[in-house]
Amino acid sequence: MAATGLFYVGAVLFVNGLLLLGFIEAKAAAIMNLFVGTLQVVTPTFLIFTANGDPDTILQASGLYLFGFTYLYVGIGLLGDLDTTGVGWFSLFVAIAAVGYSYVNFALLDNLPFGVIWLMWAFLWTLFFLVLGLKRESMTRYTGWVTLIEAWVTAAIPGFLLLTGQWPATAPTAIVLGAIAVVMALVLLPMLRPPGRRTARAGEGGPAPVETPTDQEYSRT
Template identity: 70%
Template sequence: MAAVGLFYVGAVLFVNGLMLLGLVEPKATAIINLFVGSLQVITPTYLIFTANGDSNQVLLAAGLYLFGFTYLYVGIGLLAGLDTTGVGYFSLFVAIAAIGFSFANFTVLEDPPFGVIWLYWAVLWTLFFLLLGLKREFLTRYTGYVTTIQGWVTAAIPGFLLLIGAWPTTGLTAIVLGVIGVAMLLVLLPTLRTPRRRHEAGSTTGPTPTPVPDSELSRT
């Protein structure tokens, strides 16, 4: 059941990434965020209630709420036109928690591939914190590309392979995922956009940041 949720996490990350890249209108992504967010709250609740005291099953299910709450937060925020600061700082909490879940997958659950995947998510939610919480708009395109790619690499493909019983839980898989992750972050660096600057007329203090229109802030 968790594999089904993971597969659709790939879908929502893909759509949200396209939104950050300016290819999908923000409010148009709200519905998929609400759908998948609800799924990622219902699924772990069911798994916990049916775990029969299995601590590993409870551990696996607990991490799913991080995604469910994020997507519900995003979906509601987009529909209501809320400031992104709240979801940005919640993303910081998720990023820190993801490091803990990564450690748990490497040690308690003995699942190295998902240990690496949780590190992917720690990086991604850190980018969400910087972009949405601290308003670092120059990260928009970079975060959009990382989100879109991670939708496939960390969720849609692993989720589908788990559904058909073909997901390889091996050290080699973890190494391959690690190499792909580092390469992705480095290759995408040229997409970073530094804040635009302008010289004020008659100014002797040097360049000052160009204000970002409210309409652009709402797209994040």
């Protein structure tokens, strides 16, 4: 059941990445956030109530609420055209908690791949905090692309493989995920450069002055 929720987390992250990049209108993205947010609240509640007191099951299910509450928060905020600082600061809480869940997967559950995935989520939710909570609009495009990549790498693909029984919960998988995370973070760094203005020199007959889009235009939140 948790694997089903993970797969659809990939779907909502994909939509939210496109939202940050300006391809989807805010209220149009709100519906998917409400759908998946509800799923990610119902799923852990069911898992906890049927866990028969098993501490590992309850521990793993508890982390799902972090995402369920995030997506409900985002969906309601988009529909109500609310300020983003609330969900932004909540994202900081999620990022800190994700580091703890990463430690749990590494040290207690011996689940190395998801130890890495939780760290990738901690990085992503830190970006949400910076963009939505602190209004660092220059980071919007970077965050949008990280969201798109993590939608597939940390959620949709692992969720699908878990559903089909093909997920390799091994150290090599963790290494590959870690390598993807590092390459992603570094390759996308040029997007953090502030947009500039390109102009033609007077008298050279070049094209008219062109102003690159501002980060405000890319931000849909």
